Amino acid sequence: MRVWIEAARGLIFPAGRPPRPWARLERPFCERCAEPYSRTAPGEFLCANCLDRRWSLERVRAAYRAVGTVREAILRFKYGREYHLRPWLGRWMRDGFRQYYAEEKWDALVPVPLHSERKKIRGFNQSAEIARWLSARIGIPVEEGLARVRATLSQARLKRVERLSNLRGALALAPGFDPRGRRLLICDDVFTTGATADACARVLRKAGAAEVAALTVARG
Numbered sequence: 001m002r003v004w005i006e007a008a009r010g011l012i013f014p015a016g017r018p019p020r021p022w023a024r025l026e027r028p029f030c031e032r033c034a035e036p037y038s039r040t041a042p043g044e045f046l047c048a049n050c051l052d053r054r055w056s057l058e059r060v061r062a063a064y065r066a067v068g069t070v071r072e073a074i075l076r077f078k079y080g081r082e083y084h085l086r087p088w089l090g091r092w093m094r095d096g097f098r099q100y101y102a103e104e105k106w107d108a109l110v111p112v113p114l115h116s117e118r119k120k121i122r123g124f125n126q127s128a129e130i131a132r133w134l135s136a137r138i139g140i141p142v143e144e145g146l147a148r149v150r151a152t153l154s155q156a157r158l159k160r161v162e163r164l165s166n167l168r169g170a171l172a173l174a175p176g177f178d179p180r181g182r183r184l185l186i187c188d189d190v191f192t193t194g195a196t197a198d199a200c201a202r203v204l205r206k207a208g209a210a211e212v213a214a215l216t217v218a219r220g
């Protein structure tokens with residue numbers, strides 16, 4: 001990872017408007033986890049992985065795949081602390097919102113929480129920062145309704161099974177947050193196995209949220 005980041009830092013990103021990413025996330029994809037399907041699929045379908053997995057998350061959507069410039073920008077924002085890339089990620093997340101969620105009513109954007117120790121190291125919670133950029137433009141409030149109650153290993157280094165157990169009991173409702181009867185959009189930079197977003201959704205649904213879906217900048 002470190003080598004990759006160093007290499008990415010050497011690339012020059014032009015100032016101003018972000019480039020339009022070429023790798024759009026488009027149907028056919030799994031209606032729940034948005035895993036793209038290479039062949040043509042008849043109508044709506046669930047992938048094999050989702051058919052035998054119980055999700056709390058209703059669905060996830062993103063406008064782009066996590067490749068090329070999008071992947072670079074996410075990594076540089078998150079690990080390289082290149083805060084100036086926030087509007088790029090915000091715009092790309094807004095593209096996904098417009099494409100998949102704008103027709104529905106959402107009560108709040110709920111960023112995936114970062115443990116305070118990691119926030120101290122990184123300086124900011126990337127998911128909350130992107131969500132705030134989006135919130136200011138679409139008029140849906142950001143509510144940091146979730147908290148990490150236990151530090152976890154970085155999900156990026158773990159296999160899928162390990163990711164699930166790594167998160168067990170790691171998340172809780174933030175004090176004073178009441179999700180009952182509300183439609184909530186979990187916001188994160190990237191969706192890979194969905195373990196984190198689904199753990200967030202589980203907490204919110206258990207506490208009475210009416211519906212929980214996820215919106216990310218990119219689908220891994």
Ligand SMILES: [Zn+2]
Binds near residue numbers: 030031032033034047
């Ligand atoms: Zn799926």
